[in-house]
Amino acid sequence: MWYKLIELADWFGEMKERYQLVRDFNKAGKHAFISGIAPTLIEAKITRGDSNYRHEFSKFFGGGFRIKALSGKALSRSEIIELGRVILDNKSLVRKLVALGWDTLEVHDDTGYNGCKWPLKDHANLGGYLS
Amino acid sequence: MAIERSCQSRRVLKLIIMIAILEMNSKPVVTIYWKYSFFILLSYAILCTIVILRFRLKSNKTRHRQVLNEMKNQDVNLHEVMLDINNSKELYKILSRSCHPDKFINSEYHEEIVGLFKEISNNKRNYTKLLELKELASVRFNINF
Numbered sequence: 001m002w003y004k005l006i007e008l009a010d011w012f013g014e015m016k017e018r019y020q021l022v023r024d025f026n027k028a029g030k031h032a033f034i035s036g037i038a039p040t041l042i043e044a045k046i047t048r049g050d051s052n053y054r055h056e057f058s059k060f061f062g063g064g065f066r067i068k069a070l071s072g073k074a075l076s077r078s079e080i081i082e083l084g085r086v087i088l089d090n091k092s093l094v095r096k097l098v099a100l101g102w103d104t105l106e107v108h109d110d111t112g113y114n115g116c117k118w119p120l121k122d123h124a125n126l127g128g129y130l131s
Numbered sequence: 132m133a134i135e136r137s138c139q140s141r142r143v144l145k146l147i148i149m150i151a152i153l154e155m156n157s158k159p160v161v162t163i164y165w166k167y168s169f170f171i172l173l174s175y176a177i178l179c180t181i182v183i184l185r186f187r188l189k190s191n192k193t194r195h196r197q198v199l200n201e202m203k204n205q206d207v208n209l210h211e212v213m214l215d216i217n218n219s220k221e222l223y224k225i226l227s228r229s230c231h232p233d234k235f236i237n238s239e240y241h242e243e244i245v246g247l248f249k250e251i252s253n254n255k256r257n258y259t260k261l262l263e264l265k266e267l268a269s270v271r272f273n274i275n276f
Contacts, residue, residue, distance in 0.1 A: 090215065
């Protein structure tokens with residue numbers, strides 16, 4: 001019974017960490033936009049994700065980490081891919097995302113209809129730990 | 132007296148032997164369960180396997196949890212991530228153009244420049260690392276950007 005209680009407390013702690021990461025990401029995006037480093041405002045939110053990209057730590061209804069670029073125009077495919085690749089090349093961030101229960105990285109703009117998504121477990125470089 | 136005693140001891144001995152024979156001939160109570168022994172052994176084996184598996188799974192779970200906690204506790208500087216998103220592409224273009232090995236074919240630094248170019252290509256989207264490499268290139272090889 002105590003073990004279940006600890007698990008429950010862990011679950012709440014994890015949720016807090018997830019929202020903290022999203023909040024920090026949005027704050028950093030806002031800061032970069034306001035200070036003029038970034039020409040577009042970047043915002044992250046939690047989505048359902050793709051069920052094909054699931055791994056053993058995935059959250060049931062919150063496996064997607066969606067990055068929305070508020071550019072005011074439709075981004076080209078190469079721009080979307082470049083944005084996604086920057087996140088995927090940051091190994092520590094990808095590992096943190098995987099550990100906190102995300103399995104899909106989604107990138108899209110605010111006006112266009114196109115977006116890209118990647119399975120995070122393929123980029124976490126875990127040496128076959130997840131399957 | 133001595134004859135009486137020996138008779139008594141003989142009687143006692145006879146009694147003990149008779150009891151022993153009777154005990155040997157009578158079926159012990161345990162034999163009633165012999166026909167279920169296979170099932171008892173099977174259930175015992177299943178129980179043992181469950182206990183062993185549970186312990187092994189528990190140890191695996193704790194190992195998973197350790198790895199998970201290590202991954203969770205990694206520090207990620209999200210301001211650097213924003214810099215990577217917005218500035219790394221431009222800087223990479225500048226560096227790859229000015230530090231290209233073809234520019235230093237007959238130079239004494241050619242081998243080192245090849246290594247530097249590899250490093251630049253590997254850290255294409257890491258702005259802070261690219262800045263370090265830019266500094267190195269300007270100091271070590273006198274490249275003006």
